[in-house]
Amino acid sequence: MRPLHSDQPGDERARRSEAEPSPPPSLDTPHPQSDLPDSPQLGNEEPKQPVKKVKAGRNLPAAIITGVVLGAVILGSLLIQPIVFLGVAGVAVAVGTWELATAMRKAGKNVPVVPLAVGAVIVLALTWFGGGNALMLSIGLVVAALFIWRLGEGATGYHIDLPASVLVAVYVPFLGGFAMLIASAEDGAWRVIAMLLMVVLSDTGGYVAGVFFGKHPMAPRISPKKSWEGLFGSVAASSLGGALALWLLFEVDVWMGLAVGVSIALAGTLGDLTESLIKRDLGIKDMSNLIPGHGGLMDRLDSILMAAPVAFIWFWYLLGLAGDLCLFESIDSSDLVTQRWEPGTCGGL
Structure with a gap:
């Protein structure tokens, strides 16, 4: 009588095949009941469309609109009343000074933002009312104030912070003061x-x-x-x-x-x-x-x-065509509270 269970190799292989799970279906073989397309194999993907590069440069429409608005503000201030142009120029120079000083600080240079912006407005105002003498005097005082301000910060970085601060003062309010000398003429x-x-x-x-x-x-x-x-x-x-x-x-x-x-x-x-x-x-x-x-x-x-x-x-x-530069000439203090001088006087209004 034959035993119910056999230890022959064939029977052992049969038992193992029943116990082991069947391998997952291959990605290369489609499911017999599926109408979906074959899954793509790795390395055989379709090439991606190249990403279009955006050309860098100025946003021309926005630049034109903004330029027209700024031009209208400047032109209007010049034609309405010259003293109004002083206000517009003062704001512009203060903002420009703030931008440059802020950029310097972000780069690690200890530049005083607010004192420079306030000093820029003072330089332009004194130049408008006092001419070339006032421009030289005011920018000299601003630079001297920067030397004094930096004394309290210690020696570390002195040779970097002070020249950066003086650069801001000379670049923006001092050069901008020449526009005030031109505008203050008759x-x-x-x-x-x-x-x-x-x-x-x-x-x-x-x-x-x-x-x-x-x-x-x-x-x-x-x-x-x-x-x-x-x-x-x-x-x-x-x-x-x-x-x-x-x-x-x-x-x-x-x-x-x-x-x-x-x-x-x-x-x-x-x-x-x-x-x-x-x-x-x-x-x-x-x-x-x-x-x-x-x-x-x-x-x-x-x-x-x-x-x-x-x-x-x-x-x-x-x-x-420009007014008197007024360098090294005396300035009547009473003129500082007026808006206009006679032609040929200090300021050339």
């Missing part, structure tokens, strides 16, 4: 308009020429997008616009107007490169995101600040 509103027109034309001409024709980088280590073709566009637009504006407004010789426009374009370009170098050193793209399409206010003021002293030199020394 027909200063039109002089400022002429200067701003040349700066705007320089920026616009450089942008258009650079976009359509720019092939040869001008300063790749500072501003890679600037090209020699863009510089030529800046010079051409500023010189032509300057010649026309100065001839219509002040009957300046056309050739002299062309020279003024060329110098304003070069100064504005140097101002733009200077700010680009500062931003590259600080590791930032824009001074702030305050103005849509432009970045920070300093990103708009950089060209104007460098062009203002050049325009003042042309108006005062060469063209005889």
Whole structure:
């Protein structure tokens, strides 16, 4: 009689096959009752569509709208009442000073933000009412105050913090003070308009020429997008616009107007490169995101600040159109409470 259970190898293999679970179905074998497509195998995925890169650059529509609004505010302040322009310029210089000082602090430089912003407004106000003497005196006092302020912070970082603070004071309120010297003349509103027109034309001409024709980088280590073709566009637009504006407004010789426009374009370009170098050193793209399409206010003021002293030199020394510089002349204290002087007095109003 045969036993119910056998120890033969075949029976043992049968018992093991019943006890072990069946392996999972292969990914290569479709389910017999499924109409779904086969699962993709690893390494055989369809290539992904390349992600479209967004071209970096200025938000042109926002930049145009913002530029028109800012231009209307400046033009309105100049034409309504010159003293209103002092308020607009004071706010602009204070904000620009705040942006630059804040960027310095974020980069590890101990720069006093609020004292510099307040000092910038004081410099512009004293320059408006006191002329060139007041500009030199006020900026000197601001720099001296920075020396005194830094004494209480100890020796650590002194050689970094103090030069950075002085740079902010000289770059923004001091250069901005030359715009006040131009505006304080009897027909200063039109002089400022002429200067701003040349700066705007320089920026616009450089942008258009650079976009359509720019092939040869001008300063790749500072501003890679600037090209020699863009510089030529800046010079051409500023010189032509300057010649026309100065001839219509002040009957300046056309050739002299062309020279003024060329110098304003070069100064504005140097101002733009200077700010680009500062931003590259600080590791930032824009001074702030305050103005849509432009970045920070300093990103708009950089060209104007460098062009203002050049325009003042042309108006005062060469063209005889600016008011008295009033350097090293006595200032009547009673004039400080008035808004206007007679032509030829300190301030040239």
